Structure formats: C-alpha cells, structure tokens
Amino acid sequence: MPLFEIETNSHIIITWAENEDAARDVVHDAYPHDEVVRLTKRPRDTWVISKGALGLTNTTLDPCMVARECLNRSAGDKVNAIRLYRMETGSDLDQARKMIESNMVMGW
Known part of the structure; x- marks a missing residue:
C-alpha cells in the first residue's frame, strides 16, 4: 500500500x-x-504535523519581519526591541529575546 503526503x-x-x-x-x-x-506519494511511516504548532497558519505575520521592524523602531536598542516584540506578538520574554537576538545577528 502506498504512502501519501497530504498537505491541507x-x-x-x-x-x-x-x-x-x-x-x-x-x-x-x-x-x-x-x-x-x-497530495503526493511518499515512502515511510505515518505522521501528522500541525501547521498551527509550527506557526504556519498566519501567513500575514512573519516573525522575522516583526522582529526587524521592532529593531528598527527601537534604533537597535535590544531591550526596547524585545519589549516592542512582546507587545506586537504576545510572545513571552524568552521567545522575544531569541527572536530579536537572532535577527540582530542577521543584520536587521
């Protein structure tokens, strides 16, 4: 029996x-x-990956774009950018810090 990958x-x-x-x-x-x-055929076992759990259902909110915009508005001030990011996304402190720092490294 073939294995299928189905994206909804x-x-x-x-x-x-x-x-x-x-x-x-x-x-x-x-x-x-x-x-x-x-819908495509594919070998291996059965899995289900929730797009919502991966944050892929809201295509209008790109976390990197939000982080870069927060860095821009804060003139590169990391602490202020984290605060802005938390306000924009509702993220907790650790998630916001990781997102802002990763985008600082990429040269916002």
Missing part, C-alpha cells in the same frame, strides 16, 4: 492509503473542515 490548509499528513481517493478520505474523516492543497 492546517496540517501535513503522511498516511497509508490504497489510492489518492482513499488518501483524501483519510483527510476528510480526520479533519472534515480542512481543504487538501497538495
């Missing part, structure tokens, strides 16, 4: 199915409100 608007699912129609049925049974955007 919210998930990436890798599952065994007899054919493409059966793979689409797997998605419809598990996630009836998801829309299939890509």
Whole structure:
C-alpha cells in the first residue's frame, strides 16, 4: 500500500492509503473542515504535523519581519526591541529575546 503526503490548509499528513481517493478520505474523516492543497506519494511511516504548532497558519505575520521592524523602531536598542516584540506578538520574554537576538545577528 502506498504512502501519501497530504498537505491541507492546517496540517501535513503522511498516511497509508490504497489510492489518492482513499488518501483524501483519510483527510476528510480526520479533519472534515480542512481543504487538501497538495497530495503526493511518499515512502515511510505515518505522521501528522500541525501547521498551527509550527506557526504556519498566519501567513500575514512573519516573525522575522516583526522582529526587524521592532529593531528598527527601537534604533537597535535590544531591550526596547524585545519589549516592542512582546507587545506586537504576545510572545513571552524568552521567545522575544531569541527572536530579536537572532535577527540582530542577521543584520536587521
């Protein structure tokens, strides 16, 4: 039985199915409100990766762009940029610090 990788608007699912129609049925049974955007055959075991957990569902909010904008508004002041980033994204202190510092290294 072939293995299929199915990307929906919210998930990436890798599952065994007899054919493409059966793979689409797997998605419809598990996630009836998801829309299939890509379906390909692929070898290996079954996995499901939530796009929401990876932060991929909100395409209008690019964390690096937000971090760079916060650095720009703070004139490169790291502490102020972290504060701005937290206000913009609702991130905790550690997440905001990592994001600002990683973007400082990349030369915001």
